[in-house]
Amino acid sequence: MVVKWCKWLWVPLLLLVLFLPLPAQAAGMVEVTGDVVNLRAGPGTDYPVLGQVEQGTQLAVIGEARGWYNVLLADGRRAFIAGWLVRLLEPAALAAPSRGIQAQQERPSTASAAGPSTVEVTGDVVNLRAGPGTDYPVLGQVEQGAQLAVIGEARGWYNVLLADGRRAFIAGWLVSGGGAAYANVPLVSRGGENRPLPSVLAGKKIVIDPGHGGSDPGAIGPTGYQEKAFTLAVARLLATKLRERGAQVLLTRDSDVTLDLAPRVEKANCWEADAFLSIHANASTDSSVAGLSTWYCPSGFCPKGSSYLARCVQEAMVQELQLPDLGVRTANFYVVRYTQMPAVLAEVGFISNPGEESLLRTPEFQERVAQALVSGLERFFAP
Numbered sequence: 001m002v003v004k005w006c007k008w009l010w011v012p013l014l015l016l017v018l019f020l021p022l023p024a025q026a027a028g029m030v031e032v033t034g035d036v037v038n039l040r041a042g043p044g045t046d047y048p049v050l051g052q053v054e055q056g057t058q059l060a061v062i063g064e065a066r067g068w069y070n071v072l073l074a075d076g077r078r079a080f081i082a083g084w085l086v087r088l089l090e091p092a093a094l095a096a097p098s099r100g101i102q103a104q105q106e107r108p109s110t111a112s113a114a115g116p117s118t119v120e121v122t123g124d125v126v127n128l129r130a131g132p133g134t135d136y137p138v139l140g141q142v143e144q145g146a147q148l149a150v151i152g153e154a155r156g157w158y159n160v161l162l163a164d165g166r167r168a169f170i171a172g173w174l175v176s177g178g179g180a181a182y183a184n185v186p187l188v189s190r191g192g193e194n195r196p197l198p199s200v201l202a203g204k205k206i207v208i209d210p211g212h213g214g215s216d217p218g219a220i221g222p223t224g225y226q227e228k229a230f231t232l233a234v235a236r237l238l239a240t241k242l243r244e245r246g247a248q249v250l251l252t253r254d255s256d257v258t259l260d261l262a263p264r265v266e267k268a269n270c271w272e273a274d275a276f277l278s279i280h281a282n283a284s285t286d287s288s289v290a291g292l293s294t295w296y297c298p299s300g301f302c303p304k305g306s307s308y309l310a311r312c313v314q315e316a317m318v319q320e321l322q323l324p325d326l327g328v329r330t331a332n333f334y335v336v337r338y339t340q341m342p343a344v345l346a347e348v349g350f351i352s353n354p355g356e357e358s359l360l361r362t363p364e365f366q367e368r369v370a371q372a373l374v375s376g377l378e379r380f381f382a383p
């Protein structure tokens with residue numbers, strides 16, 4: 001019985017992995033072998049992400065714990081990095097003067113001498129992001145003609161210095177000033193200068209409420225797909241994305257269980273969450289009805305900020321999911337009526353619409369919904 005044999009094999013194997021000591025050498029250098037690797041506040045994937053480093057980056061090791069290295073960053077801060085995504089450098093490699101931590105501490109301008117020192121925004125209104133990619137949170141926006149000082153580059157994005165001293169990333173194709181030099185920009189700019197700024201979601205307490213569950217399937221689509229399955233799938237994806245950005249997340253349910261409305265609200269109120277987001281899919285007797293809507297409790301009852309949260313979530317969904325915009329709406333739904341923090345209920349498409357039902361059940365679309373909801377929350381929490 002192969003299955004049984006495998007099950008028993010895993011236990012000792014797991015124990016072996018857990019207790020396998022890292023190489024005894026406590027101090028030294030490691031080189032990042034993963035593509036883009038998270039730096040975390042503690043030795044485990046449960047800890048908040050402090051930033052990221054790219055392949056080839058060298059980091060000084062100051063300790064180890066549970067298979068993770070505690071490393072010193074160029075700016076003096078400390079972070080943890082997974083031991084299996086780096087390799088220990090041989091002492092011989094460290095001897096080369098260009099490799100050590102000194103090299104890392106050089107100003108970014110040295111590393112990117114070929115690049116421009118300032119760029120001018122050519123796009124109409126361009127997002128400034130926390131890292132080099134559209135997956136990173138938006139920190140703000142700049143308008144056409146704005147001039148920005150460049151302090152580094154990564155993956156086709158410029159790391160720029162803002163007037164208030166903060167750093168951000170801007171897409172290389174929405175600015176000018178790079179010219180020929182831009183084409184020569186090294187793909188990976190080593191050292192700590194590309195470390196993204198913390199997400200606006202870091203430290204925020206967010207409750208995600210997957211609608212329905214257990215004996216209550218919610219609405220059921222023409223081919224039998226159940227709303228409760230969709231809401232839980234999206235909630236789990238969303239929770240992971242939010243935690244990656246340093247948010248604290250509470251799911252009102254994390255499995256297919258029956259849960260009344262009152263305990264959902266109670267959990268959020270007791271925890272003193274900063275925001276509450278209930279996920280649902282809509283349904284109609286008219287199978288042609290389609291689109292997105294976000295609901296909050298009408299003024300007089302509802303917690304301050306709910307209408308703004310609804311607008312942020314709705315705008316992000318419409319922009320990123322490209323389904324009909326049915327707008328921000330109000331209703332006395334229990335979960336948005338009795339919550340004591342900004343609270344909204346998102347109706348992500350109509351499960352009663354055959355086209356939207358087939359979308360809702362695909363993991364790709366669920367992933368896009370989760371990403372859209374992250375964007376909505378980022379808009380809401382943006383300073």
Ligand SMILES: [Zn+2]
Nearest residue numbers: 211218280281
């Ligand atoms: Zn529902």
